[in-house]
Structure formats: structure tokens, C-alpha cells
Amino acid sequence: MPIESIGEITAVQQIADMTFRVVAQCPDIAKTAIPGQFAMLGFESPLFDPFLRRPMSFANSEFGRVEFIIRVVGWGSALLADLKPGERIPILGPLGNGFPEPIDKAILVAGGTGIAPLAFAAGRWKKTVIIYGERTQDNICTLHNGICEKIIATEDGSVGQQGLATDFLENELKKGIAKVYTCGPMPMMRHVAEIASEYGTECFVSMEAKMACGIGACAGCVIETKTGYKKVCSEGPVFEASEIIWEALDD
């Protein structure tokens, strides 16, 4: 059940180029948040600039604290990244459906800030391998939740392996039974879904959309699926990859 709460910022730390880890003390939400769920982060803005809250996946949740990874892409994310310890923000959460927990091994394929929910999953789940792709070394988020096998892929080869995250997925799938979980740019998730499907492996994707209410009331965040329009906020954000009509989505 979501709760409307107040989070007190305890840490803001730069972890990559234009990218910040924002931690808030918010025990009632932290208690139940699971990987794949998100929160609507609000602003103290009397002039309503920005007007809407921002949906952010939990990047971690433990000891009464929730963590988010904020990459500055606009005014809203700039304000969130500029928060200072001690400041308070309204938080609505946890929202949406998290990832179904795997019984066996999980292969987590992350691109960009899609690392947030998957880093959370890696910290919670037992057998995971993360394939984490970014353009270049400066974009790679420094993370420290959980211990898991990590494959870093950069497009320019400045750190880790050179290539796209998807280039390393097949190799992992060949190693044995595993479920695939992915979050990141639309073309990457689409490719991950295709590869998983070739291997007959279950694949879960975490989708993104502009949101207004975040809890399923306004129907503003729908995406097209094989069973009709679905609300990303309340019927997602995690979907079975086979449900998504990729052609209908903007890259």
C-alpha cells in the first residue's frame, strides 16, 4: 500500500557525470519497498515550478532509508539533485509492481539510470549477475549496494568491456537457466527482450512514462501492450517483456 510521507534527505552524493545518489530517511516507505517499485518525489515549490512530482525507481531501501539515482536531464531532476541533507521532500510510495523474485539465477541488464532498480535487486537477491552498459566511463555510477557479479560495458571501451550491454547477454544465457530483468533505454530493453525470447527465457522489463498521479487514477501514463493500454504506474512499471508492443513506443 502506498503512503504519502515526508522524506528527510540524509545524503546527496555525485556518483557519475550529472548523476547523484539521493538518500532519504523515510521509514514507513522503506519498510515495504521492493526492487522495481518507485516513488513520486515532490517539490517544495509554491509557484508550481515544476508542477508534477517525479517518478523515481528505488535504488535501495534499508534501515529506514530509501535511495534514488537522479540524473540531471531537466529542471525537476536538477532540483532533486540539488537537495541538501536535512531538507525534507514529500514522497508518495511505494508504487507499482516490483520485479517478481527469481528462484534461480537472475541476469540483470541495465543501461544508464536503469541501473537503479537492478542494483537494488542485486543487493536483495541471491544469485545475480549485472550487465551494466553506459556510453563512457564518466557515466558509470559508482554503486555499493550488494555484492554480485558485475559486467561493465562501455560503448567506447573506456572502462570494462567495449560494447553494448546486450552484447554480453547471450554469453550469460548460455551458462544455464536464468531469468532476465532489464531497465534502461527503450532500444536496449527491446533488444534484451528479443534475445531472451530467442533463448526461451522469461524476461521482465521496467518501463518508463511521464506520470501525473503515479497511483493509477489519471490514466495518463499508459503504454500499448498486447492486452490493450496499460498504466505504467499501477499495472507496471514491471511488465513481462512479451506483453510490450515495442513498435508502438518512441525511442
Added chain:
Amino acid sequence: MIDLSVKIGSLNLKNPVMTASGCFGVGREYSQLYDVSLLGGIVTKTVTLKPRTGNKPPRLWETPAGMLNSIGLANPGVKGFIEKEIPFLEALDTLRVVSVAGQTIEEYAKVIEKLDKQSAVDAFELNVSCPNVEKGIAFGTEPEVVAELVKRCRESTSKPIWVKLTPNVTDITAPGKAAIEAGAEALTAINTVQGMEVDVESCKPMIGNVMAGLSGPAIHPIAMAKVYQLKRALPKAHIIGVGGIASSRDAIAIMIAGANAIQIGSGQFPNPLLPLYILESLEGYCIAKEYDSITEITNSIVIE
């Protein structure tokens, strides 16, 4: 003790704070956060005769102090509404107003006929002003059509009928007057203001359906003017003020301009508990002003 109750037509509301159509579903989601029966009333997402899947995404775009939306009246149709939503509404101890729309006058009447016997429906609000469906605004811009529609719907139910007006007209008092004369018990003003935005790089509209409805604090002054005009033209009509209410001051202001009650729409998105805060503040305002009844706020405007 402040008397918070208000009268809208033949109905008594325990307080003047309602939620607006389209922003609240039937209250199921927000009832996870608070007891929605504390509200004076709720207006459901618009119901049509046949199910509607709604418009092509993207359906939302944030704007300065507001947002564009084009949902396109996505709803399960009246049959689906009765099956899925009426049981939830039955359990609520607040005024339950069902928003209704149709492609034709007969469609409006049919939806109302099918809902007329439901005890969980206390009133109907005719949505004659949706900017996001074909012919949506058309119903609300022609006073003769508004009159004919209200008359026809009056024949289908003995429950109160409210009419939600569009601001996308030169003179809102004309359709407003037509609605009241045809038997509407109240006017809800305003629906969203038609708007659009494009991306200058891709040259594509930000909204899948191209044009959309603007809501949020940006339109509050427009709602103020429309409510004020309606109150001047139709002093006896009951008016429900809606449009950009995002704070207690916005709610009080629109009542001062002439509204008997208010609805809160997209103001709930930055603050999901806003209706409760407004309710508290209205009481506080009455104490400060030494009013015994919240109805004293209505039309308390001072023009020198």
C-alpha cells in the same frame, strides 16, 4: 463550531470539497492514502455507453504551473462501470456524482437510464466540455444543444443533473443559462482549457492526440473569471468552482468569486492529500473571518 455543510441544488453536502472528474478514478486509488468519505463528494471519471480505450499516448505533458492531458475518456463503458465500480461506490459515505458523456444526446440519456436505479449514484454531471474527444466541446458551446441535452437527460432520471462547462467559449454564461433553464441543478466550471505544445527539435506534438486540455494553477485565474461571470449572470444558480485549485487560497478565492462548492483536479498530483488540507483550511478561514457557516464565503467578493 463552523457549519461546513453546503447545499447544491436539492443535495446536501457535508462540506464543499469534492474531487474533479478524471483525476480521481472512483476514489479507489486515493482511498489507499486517506478516507475519501471525509470529502463532501467525488465526481467519477466520465462514463460512456460503450467502453473506450482512450487516446494514443503520450497523454501527458508538463507545462509552466500546469499540465496538458489528453486521456480521451478512457472508461469501461456503463456496463463495465456498474460491474467494476458501483460496488466500490456503494461503500462510500460521501456524495457520489457520476460524470457522463456521449457521442449523441441519446447516448448521454442511455448511460443515465442505465445508472438511474443505482443507489450508489447520487447525481450526474454532464461532461459537455471534454476537449479530447471528437464533438466533445461541441456539446457545450451551443446553448441550444445544451438545453436539448439537459431536457432529454431530465426525462431519464429524477436524480440531480449538473453540467460541466467548457471555458473554450466567448461567453460561458450562454450555455450556463441554457443548462439551468433546462433543469440542471448546478453548473460546474470549468473543464480544461484547450492547449497544445510541440517539440522544437522533432517538430512533433508533445501529445499523441496533438491537442489537449490544460489544467493546473496556470488556469486558476481563468476559472475565477468564468465562475465570477456565471454568478453575475445567474445569481441564483449553484456553481461548483473547479480549475487549477492547488492550494487552500485557490479554493477560498473561487468561493469568494461565487462558487458554492469546489472540485480539485490536477492539484492532487503535486499533493495527493490536498483535498484534506483544503477542508481544514476552509474551516480555519471561517474561524478567522468569524463566519458561522462556510456558505458565507460564497460570493463574498468586495468590488469597490
